[in-house]
Amino acid sequence: MAKSPAVDSELIDIHEARRWQDELSDLVTTPEELIELLQLDPEQLPWAQQASDKFALRVPRPFIRRMRLADPNDPLLLQVLPGATELEVVAGFSADPLQEAEANPLPGVVHKYHGRLLFITAGQCAVNCRYCFRREFPYGENHLNRKQWSAALEYVRARSELREVILSGGDPLVLNDRQLGWLAGELAQIPHLNKLRIHSRVPIVAPSRITDEMLSWFARSRLKPVLVLHCNHASEIDAEVRAGLARLRNAGVTLLNQAVLLRGVNDKSETLEALSETLFDAGVLPYYLHQLDRVNGAAHFEVSDSAAVEIIEQMRRRLPGYLVPKLVREIPGVASKSPIETSSKLPQTN
Numbered sequence: 130m131a132k133s134p135a136v137d138s139e140l141i142d143i144h145e146a147r148r149w150q151d152e153l154s155d156l157v158t159t160p161e162e163l164i165e166l167l168q169l170d171p172e173q174l175p176w177a178q179q180a181s182d183k184f185a186l187r188v189p190r191p192f193i194r195r196m197r198l199a200d201p202n203d204p205l206l207l208q209v210l211p212g213a214t215e216l217e218v219v220a221g222f223s224a225d226p227l228q229e230a231e232a233n234p235l236p237g238v239v240h241k242y243h244g245r246l247l248f249i250t251a252g253q254c255a256v257n258c259r260y261c262f263r264r265e266f267p268y269g270e271n272h273l274n275r276k277q278w279s280a281a282l283e284y285v286r287a288r289s290e291l292r293e294v295i296l297s298g299g300d301p302l303v304l305n306d307r308q309l310g311w312l313a314g315e316l317a318q319i320p321h322l323n324k325l326r327i328h329s330r331v332p333i334v335a336p337s338r339i340t341d342e343m344l345s346w347f348a349r350s351r352l353k354p355v356l357v358l359h360c361n362h363a364s365e366i367d368a369e370v371r372a373g374l375a376r377l378r379n380a381g382v383t384l385l386n387q388a389v390l391l392r393g394v395n396d397k398s399e400t401l402e403a404l405s406e407t408l409f410d411a412g413v414l415p416y417y418l419h420q421l422d423r424v425n426g427a428a429h430f431e432v433s434d435s436a437a438v439e440i441i442e443q444m445r446r447r448l449p450g451y452l453v454p455k456l457v458r459e460i461p462g463v464a465s466k467s468p469i470e471t472s473s474k475l476p477q478t479n
């Protein structure tokens with residue numbers, strides 16, 4: 130009798146784990162299926178097989194369910210559909226725009242900033258975003274075995290100035306809770322750490338991933354939990370995403386969002402204002418708005434700095450300060466994200 134609640138919760142956990150794992154193994158990976166699901170006219174799509182050969186189409190179904198039917202310009206669709214424009218060679222765009230290969234002291238560790246570093250915990254993501262700078266990153270070399278994990282942990286243990294480890298990727302939440310729980314447990318034993326951060330798009334694209342088991346190693350750790358989401362458009366947040374985020378928030382997780390400024394997707398201040406309001410409603414504060422990294426294949430998404438600054442200035446005039454993200458870009462060799470300064474124009478009235 131006394132045992133049955135434990136058995137019940139175990140059953141629920143198994144059910145939860147199966148559900149997200151099924152969801153992440155049942156991705157849409159062909160344009161034909163995407164076109165059919167969305168009732169698109171193939172003639173209207175800038176689809177290109179060659180672009181998909183270079184960086185595969187991968188999209189979880191919950192994310193597709195939030196796209197508008199029969200709309201080739203849907204802002205969510207544009208983020209995942211491989212297009213012919215990706216094949217253009219554009220000056221200034223390269224395979225490794227961040228020169229991360231140079232800040233990679235050990236496999237799986239990217240240490241560029243003071244007091245915090247990245248663990249490349251997974252080589253994969255749940256979704257492949259066409260603008261991603263990691264589309265050309267050598268993930269294979271960053272898939273760690275236990276011995277390499279020990280070395281990465283030793284690196285952190287030996288550097289008492291570190292306060293925070295950031296689980297990044299790929300996307301750390303494609304790993305299972307047994308693997309992540311082990312890692313979080315090891316990190317919690319390192320006395321100079323006080324925070325554990327996750328950078329993930331999974332709670333947006335596959336919200337069933339937020340399970341009790343995940344909360345047990347993340348939210349109940351000695352380390353203060355911070356989750357930085359990646360969401361670019363208000364339509365990415367539906368009731369299921371909101372429910373998952375509420376569980377994280379109620380468990381004490383600090384929720385922040387980083388977005389990438391993308392032409393045709395969110396490059397209007399009204400669109401980003403709606404994103405900020407929707408995030409806030411779901412308990413998430415906007416953190417960064419990134420200028421994209423100039424990786425091959427992403428040029429058609431680029432927004433000029435002057436247009437970006439104008440968008441942010443308009444947001445600042447219309448929203449409370451805490452709903453205006455910091456507009457930044459990453460510059461190789463600089464020890465933090467670099468703010469893109471707003472113009473120091475004379476006072477305007479409008």
Ligand SMILES: *Cc1c(COP(=O)(O)O)cnc(C)c1O
Pocket residue numbers: 239240241242245246247295465466
């Ligand atoms: C972005 C980034 C971080 C985190 O930076 P914050 O400003 O703390 O969010 C840490 N390390 C690397 C290498 C990064 O690119």
Ligand code: SF4
Pocket residue numbers: 253254255256257258261262263298299300330359
């Ligand atoms: S989820 Fe993040 S890391 Fe993964 S493909 Fe998208 S932008 Fe890149």
